[in-house]
Amino acid sequence: MVLLDSNIFILDRFFPRDSLYAQNKAFVEILASMDAAISSLTLLEICGAASFRLSADELSAWLFGFGAVYPVSVLDVHGLKTTDGEAWWSAFVEQVAANIAKKMTFGDAVLLREAERYQVEAVVTWNTKDFIRRTPVNVLTPAAYLQRR
Numbered sequence: 001m002v003l004l005d006s007n008i009f010i011l012d013r014f015f016p017r018d019s020l021y022a023q024n025k026a027f028v029e030i031l032a033s034m035d036a037a038i039s040s041l042t043l044l045e046i047c048g049a050a051s052f053r054l055s056a057d058e059l060s061a062w063l064f065g066f067g068a069v070y071p072v073s074v075l076d077v078h079g080l081k082t083t084d085g086e087a088w089w090s091a092f093v094e095q096v097a098a099n100i101a102k103k104m105t106f107g108d109a110v111l112l113r114e115a116e117r118y119q120v121e122a123v124v125t126w127n128t129k130d131f132i133r134r135t136p137v138n139v140l141t142p143a144a145y146l147q148r149r
Helices: 006-014 021-028 040-050 056-069 085-100 106-118 142-148
Strands: 002-004 036-039 073-075 122-124 138-140
Touching: 002 006, 002 106, 006 021, 006 040, 021 142, 036 040, 036 106, 040 056, 040 073, 040 106, 056 073, 085 106, 106 122, 122 142, 138 142
Parallel strands: 002 036, 002 122, 036 073, 122 138
Antiparallel strands: none
8 A cells, every 4th residue: 555645636636737747647547546545634634735725515525535536545543443542642642743853744744654554565745855764664756656667
């Protein structure tokens, strides 16, 4: 499984004039043939960013049916359903804080936490510099992922 960053979807939907758009679109077009996923926390991040540009109905479709908008799985926050809430929250904060200490934004720190807990094959993002040397997980751009296929 590969875990996807929010920037792939934001670029696809809102920035068709971006220099990376064509490469990103090529990647988005193969999502159905991949074992691709996003974290439910990344989905909230995507919806927050998209809320400025989507209608209320479109935003609801993204939030509650993202798999119908893009062919990806939406993963539950790792471990949340298997432990008591207080213990889970304590561990979650500790793990995210450890990533933030690596000089990461909150969103990137959460994404990395999920990637490591789910033991994914790779994180796919246009912002590889935000992850490289901070994790043993493979970190690839969509273009680099396409080249490996």
